[in-house]
Amino acid sequence: MYSLTSFAAARRWITTLLLSGSVLPALAQSGHDQELFETQKRLTVGVTKFAEARTALKTFIGRRAVWVQKQEETPDQLTAEFALPTRALSSLDSLTANLGYVLENNLNAQSLTSRLQELEAEEATETAQLTRLEKELRAPRLEEAERSRLEAEQERRTNSLTRLRQRQQSIRSHAGQAYVTLRLYDEVSFPTGNRKVSFVNMPGVEYSYLRLDNPKPGLTSRAYQGYAIKYMFTRGKSYFNLGVYKPVVKADEPDFVNELFVINFGQDFYPRNFGRGRRKFLNLYTSYQIGGFILNRNNDEQNEFIPNLNLGLGVELIKTRHILLDTKASYFVPLYDHSRDLRGILGQASFNFVF
Known part of the structure; x- marks a missing residue:
């Protein structure tokens, strides 16, 4: 049978793989959090030539976006969420201004240095707690109920440590990027009741x-x-x-x-x-x-x-x-x-x- 030490080592190996290999980017992109970006932008644009505008924006996103979180289309509307290099935001503003009437153009910027420091402090706390749990689990003559409790706590803290490291890695990987939420709609097709006056x-x-x-x-x-x-x-x-x-x-x-x-x-x-x-x-x-x-x-x-x-x-x-x-x-x-x-x-x- 496998020993408890072997299971703990296996868990540490899986955690290392998630953080250093190709698995983390896939997990991160499946649930991007806008708060992990220093720059966030919201754009709402009404156009009269919707087909041409949609093609121009899709081409821009395909060429300039780092990745696309969401892109949904209807006959008279396009919504997209994507990450863009911060230096490309001015090009996006110029494009949308030429396509139609910009109803919303909001830009929010924040510093994530303090958030990274908080995550690092939480990581250090979780690491110390895991070290303590591993030491307690190696104690001889440990009762079964106490062993089960310690193993459950060890698994919970291991998962928490994994999420903390993923969050830090996501913040660092998004440096120099902006999270863009874009809505393009056809002014002719949308009646007044379906849009903001x-x-x-x-x-x-x-x-x-x-x-x-x-x-x-x-x-x-x-x-x-x-x-x-x-x-x-x-x-x-x-x-x-x-x-x-x-x-x-x-x-x-x-x-x-x-x-x-x-x-x-x-x-x-x-x-x-x-x-x-x-x-x-x-x-x-x-x-x-x-x-x-x-x-x-x-x-x-x-x-x-x-x-x-x-x-x-x-x-x-x-x-x-x-x-x-x-x-x-x-x-x-x-x-x-x-x-x-x-x-x-x-x-x-x-x-x-x-x-």
Whole structure:
């Protein structure tokens, strides 16, 4: 029969094999812990040309990744977790910025020196305890119950020592690497309800100039101008505006329209082939506004609420994380029987800022 000393020696030999041979990398890669990396990165990217973007990212991962923990694909989404040399993170950032709109780009860095010291101290404690147990097991006239207890404790501490050494080896082997969690999705295929809406708090002011197509002498001015409060609440962009337009040329007739009090809800849309609003200057967009206005006359007796719809085209002149300066032109269409009297070209310029 094999002696207890032989079993202990066999266990030590297996532990040495796990730590020094090819078995450890396989065990480590089957259950990678992000906390064993000094650098961790999370990326979420929305794209309009999903097939091309997916191919570009898969090619990048295949060429640059040290290993791939997970890579899952659906017709409109790609998720991947992989280790990348830290020096390659800038290349990944450049690639994703060119592919689409980066919704999330988080980088966390930490020092694992203290964690290694803790693991080394735990290893020294476990090694000392194993030495004590082996000495106690060699004692003569050891009762069977006590021997069983000592053997169970020896096996438990041997397994603990193996895990501690594996963890240290994993930390050292990941030096200079980053753990990347990446999600790529198709903006066109994902409806709004299936993705996060990015809310903002961006109040601002807006100047408007409305030139009528068919002004009526004595009833309407040839043009109206005014100011509004414009509150933008998503990066979409979705917003409300509330303001007053006054006539450029006034008249004293009692039926003359001397004020338009407007309130609208609007949304702007970036074309998929013109940068999707990612540039800091000159982003093209289309827009609509729907709402209404209260028409006030000189006699104050014929105030009316009239719904309206505006369809337009605009350009963001300056766009940063904190300010937005843009301008647009749209066709102002009152939705009532006499819309011909008040429809025309509406020009707007607005300035919004993060509050």
